[in-house]
Amino acid sequence: MLAVCPLATRTLSGGESCPMCGETAEAFPQSHIYPAWMGRLIQQDDKALVAFSSNRQYLPKMVMTHGVFDRIVCPACEKSFGPADAYFSRFWARKDRFETHHVSEDVRVNIFREVEVGLIQRFFLTCLYRAHLTQRPGYEYVNLGPYVKPIRDALEGPCRFFPDIDVVMFREAHKFANIIGSPHLVRLEGFRFQALTIPGFKALVKVDKKPLTGGLAYFLLQDVGSVVMLEMWRPTDAMWSTLGKAHEIHGDRIAQVSKLAFGR
Numbered sequence: 001m002l003a004v005c006p007l008a009t010r011t012l013s014g015g016e017s018c019p020m021c022g023e024t025a026e027a028f029p030q031s032h033i034y035p036a037w038m039g040r041l042i043q044q045d046d047k048a049l050v051a052f053s054s055n056r057q058y059l060p061k062m063v064m065t066h067g068v069f070d071r072i073v074c075p076a077c078e079k080s081f082g083p084a085d086a087y088f089s090r091f092w093a094r095k096d097r098f099e100t101h102h103v104s105e106d107v108r109v110n111i112f113r114e115v116e117v118g119l120i121q122r123f124f125l126t127c128l129y130r131a132h133l134t135q136r137p138g139y140e141y142v143n144l145g146p147y148v149k150p151i152r153d154a155l156e157g158p159c160r161f162f163p164d165i166d167v168v169m170f171r172e173a174h175k176f177a178n179i180i181g182s183p184h185l186v187r188l189e190g191f192r193f194q195a196l197t198i199p200g201f202k203a204l205v206k207v208d209k210k211p212l213t214g215g216l217a218y219f220l221l222q223d224v225g226s227v228v229m230l231e232m233w234r235p236t237d238a239m240w241s242t243l244g245k246a247h248e249i250h251g252d253r254i255a256q257v258s259k260l261a262f263g264r
């Protein structure tokens, strides 16, 4: 499942100012909102992906391309997304190398050691910022609140960890874990976050100025060379309700599209 809308791209007339660095560019290159390798990951074979929306009518649809792209920044800024995308791809490839700690019967914590936490944080911030800039359908609900400037400033600077931008990461280890979800607002424990769902993981980027307290604070990304994540080993209630809403809106169309895509 992937939110994908490969529509005609915006053309620039006589140069346009890059929303990230402010420089004028003759043309903006294509940027993926989530990197293309991630679309290939969940495609797994040469068949189509099925995209559906849990709140709008324009999906479901069968999708043959690897993700959403748009012309959103200048060539230099597009290039600056590369290192974090590349690092996260390598991190993803070794994603099964972690320790599991059974805190209680229901609670499992995964620890990933020897990782570049700054690049992992940056990866989620680049995806979120790209999602913020695009006008593609499916990204209307991206709202960075007071964090538009802090995130842009972080991405404009050198690759390093940003302690002032809070990111909480979860490992998704259940049967609906192999999906890509557009960023959207969630409220947890009284804080606003933008939630990004990617295959095997979820990240919450705090877009709320209140300092993070409570249980989620234990799982904040920190610049310590390792990442501690709560393992979501069964789908959350929110995920079930999202799937339920999609089915309410689209009903049998999901099954029809899926049959076209997968022949079953």
Ligand SMILES: [Zn+2]
Pocket (backbone or CB within 6 Å): 018, 019, 020, 021, 022, 023, 073, 074, 075, 076, 077, 078
């Ligand atoms: Zn730029």
